[in-house]
Amino acid sequence: MILINGKPNDSISAQDRGLHYGDGVFETIAVLNGQGLCWQRHIDRLVRGCERLGINCPPELLLQEESDRLCSNVGKGVLKLIVTRGTGGRGYQPAADSDTTRIISLYDWPDYPHDYQNEGVRSCFCEARLGHNPQLAEIKHLNRLEQVILQSELASHNVPEGIALDISGHVIEGVRSNIFTVTVDTLSTPDLSQCGIAGIIRQIILENAAELGMKISVGTVTKDDLFNADEIFFCNSIIGVWPVIQLEQKQLDVGHYTNELKKMLSAMGAIVTA
Amino acid sequence: MILINGKPNDSISAQDRGLHYGDGVFETIAVLNGQGLCWQRHIDRLVRGCERLGINCPPELLLQEESDRLCSNVGKGVLKLIVTRGTGGRGYQPAADSDTTRIISLYDWPDYPHDYQNEGVRSCFCEARLGHNPQLAEIKHLNRLEQVILQSELASHNVPEGIALDISGHVIEGVRSNIFTVTVDTLSTPDLSQCGIAGIIRQIILENAAELGMKISVGTVTKDDLFNADEIFFCNSIIGVWPVIQLEQKQLDVGHYTNELKKMLSAMGAIVTA
Numbered sequence: 001m002i003l004i005n006g007k008p009n010d011s012i013s014a015q016d017r018g019l020h021y022g023d024g025v026f027e028t029i030a031v032l033n034g035q036g037l038c039w040q041r042h043i044d045r046l047v048r049g050c051e052r053l054g055i056n057c058p059p060e061l062l063l064q065e066e067s068d069r070l071c072s073n074v075g076k077g078v079l080k081l082i083v084t085r086g087t088g089g090r091g092y093q094p095a096a097d098s099d100t101t102r103i104i105s106l107y108d109w110p111d112y113p114h115d116y117q118n119e120g121v122r123s124c125f126c127e128a129r130l131g132h133n134p135q136l137a138e139i140k141h142l143n144r145l146e147q148v149i150l151q152s153e154l155a156s157h158n159v160p161e162g163i164a165l166d167i168s169g170h171v172i173e174g175v176r177s178n179i180f181t182v183t184v185d186t187l188s189t190p191d192l193s194q195c196g197i198a199g200i201i202r203q204i205i206l207e208n209a210a211e212l213g214m215k216i217s218v219g220t221v222t223k224d225d226l227f228n229a230d231e232i233f234f235c236n237s238i239i240g241v242w243p244v245i246q247l248e249q250k251q252l253d254v255g256h257y258t259n260e261l262k263k264m265l266s267a268m269g270a271i272v273t274a
Numbered sequence: 275m276i277l278i279n280g281k282p283n284d285s286i287s288a289q290d291r292g293l294h295y296g297d298g299v300f301e302t303i304a305v306l307n308g309q310g311l312c313w314q315r316h317i318d319r320l321v322r323g324c325e326r327l328g329i330n331c332p333p334e335l336l337l338q339e340e341s342d343r344l345c346s347n348v349g350k351g352v353l354k355l356i357v358t359r360g361t362g363g364r365g366y367q368p369a370a371d372s373d374t375t376r377i378i379s380l381y382d383w384p385d386y387p388h389d390y391q392n393e394g395v396r397s398c399f400c401e402a403r404l405g406h407n408p409q410l411a412e413i414k415h416l417n418r419l420e421q422v423i424l425q426s427e428l429a430s431h432n433v434p435e436g437i438a439l440d441i442s443g444h445v446i447e448g449v450r451s452n453i454f455t456v457t458v459d460t461l462s463t464p465d466l467s468q469c470g471i472a473g474i475i476r477q478i479i480l481e482n483a484a485e486l487g488m489k490i491s492v493g494t495v496t497k498d499d500l501f502n503a504d505e506i507f508f509c510n511s512i513i514g515v516w517p518v519i520q521l522e523q524k525q526l527d528v529g530h531y532t533n534e535l536k537k538m539l540s541a542m543g544a545i546v547t548a
Contacts, residue, residue: 002288004288009288010287010288010289011285011286011287011288012285012286012288012293013284013285014276014278014283014284014285014286014377014379015284015379016293017422018293019286019290019292019293019356019358019377019416020300020356020416020418021296021416021417021418021419021421021422022295022296022416022417022418022419023418023419023422026294053419053422053423054426082293082294084293085422090384091384091425091450092418092421092422092424092425092449092450093425093426093428093429094422094425094426103288103293105288105289110364110365128409129407129408129409130407131405131406131407131408131409131410131469132405132406132407132441133403133404133405133406133407133420133441134403134405134441135402135403135405135420135423136405136419136420141419142293142294142295142296142419143295143296143417143418143419144294144295144296144297144366144417145295145296145297145327145410145415145416145417146407146409146410147295147366148291148295148297148327148359148366148368149327149409150366151365151366151367151368152328152367152368154367155367167406167407167408175366176365176366195405
């Protein structure tokens with residue numbers, strides 16, 4: 001089921017700037033018992049992304065109302081909100097008065113094995129690299145070819161999630177998630193000022209980890225930092241928290257702090273746990 | 275008039291990966307008296323772009339036949355070919371057997387003043403920068419947010435074309451064109467290994483400029499190189515050649531070599547001249 005500008009529809013204009021230029025932003029939201037988890041945070045990020053790109057974001061109440069129509073009877077699902085700059089303008093030039101397109105669709109909950117959350121996943125470094133572009137960093141925009149290329153690699157590596165490095169060789173994120181390490185009692189995650197998506201779950205963890213007695217570091221993370229870490233985990237709004245139990249040849253345990261963070265996120269209603 | 279997978283249509287699936295990820299490539303082709311100029315070069319680049327992204331490019335004959343249907347009675351127009359990876363796959367992961375979407379549309383010839391080609395244009399450096407991503411450099415893919423942001427700047431600068439620098443501050447291209455300088459008898463254009471689109475007209479110039487007695491240099495180009503140049507021009511398949519007669523505070527003449535190159539491209543049938 002898809003609502004396009006509020007009407008059930010399964011197609012969009014072939015002139016939409018989302019298609020021609022990736023000129024838009026999106027959110028992927030876990031839905032549990034009719035409710036979008038971390039709804040306000042997702043909407044706030046969508047609004048910020050639109051502001052950065054100069055797109056007129058549709059009113060929050062409209063997005064809420066249309067999302068409710070799709071989700072009201074949903075036990076567990078994934079809601080995707082796309083907002084594009086619409087069909088106006090000429091070539092790359094946006095129209096002065098942009099006719100924003102909103103595309104709200106509901107997907108089945110993905111069938112990841114439950115034990116990824118509890119028993120962890122194997123992972124590896126991807127060959128493809130994230131380019132540097134401070135102007136577009138952190139935003140969840142529709143220019144996602146890098147992620148498509150990275151994700152295509154994972155099939156050959158046969159791991160459920162891979163680690164994306166930037167063109168300087170620094171660790172940035174998981175292919176479709178953020179990444180954290182724990183070393184002794186310090187929680188670290190890469191700075192995303194050059195590339196990467198600033199995830200909602202990442203943000204909640206950064207705001208709340210101190211309550212679990214952890215020091216917090218956001219900065220440069222190297223491959224060696226990962227090999228020297230006591231714990232590593234991926235997180236996003238759909239997978240929740242996936243501990244890493246093998247990185248290349250290195251074995252790790254599902255760590256104490258990773259479990260505590262997962263419990264905290266679950267108790268806050270931020271993630272769906274198995 | 276738009277043909278989508280060969281059928282007249284003005285909408286595409288809301289699940290198309292071109293919309294969700296910018297997962298595709300495109301070409302913009304000048305049409306004169308029913309013929310797409312530099313047709314084979316455009317198709318070859320489309321094929322190469324698809325190869326780089328692992329997209330199954332539609333057969334050339336099919337693209338030719340469908341384009342002919344749109345262009346047969348056209349005196350002067352612009353043909354846009356888009357090929358996306360279609361609707362398959364799950365999240366970023368492409369389907370193993372991709373159902374490519376082809377979108378072929380015809381636009382009016384843009385009404386740029388004729389004297390841009392003959393008398394030149396004013397230009398300036400844009401504030402927004404092109405990120406570095408060697409993996410996607412040169413390809414005419416659908417991730418074009420950088421160009422949208424750059425083009426949005428031009429309205430405030432009130433110039434017909436601007437100059438895009440990369441995050442290192444080097445000159446890369448025009449916002450929707452390639453850029454060349456002439457200094458004494460050396461023709462220079464930026465290396466595009468980190469970012470930028472490798473234009474068809476740029477390539478034809480590089481292959482043929484030696485015949486006009488010019489030395490050719492492809493490498494790093496700085497802002498100072500532009501300020502020290504005797505001639506500067508933009509080029510692409512639609513605008514043809516636009517000499518730069520003012521760059522920031524610097525005045526330039528429409529140069530001898532620029533005119534010779536423009537005549538050569540026109541004689542080859544590569545560009546439409548006023």
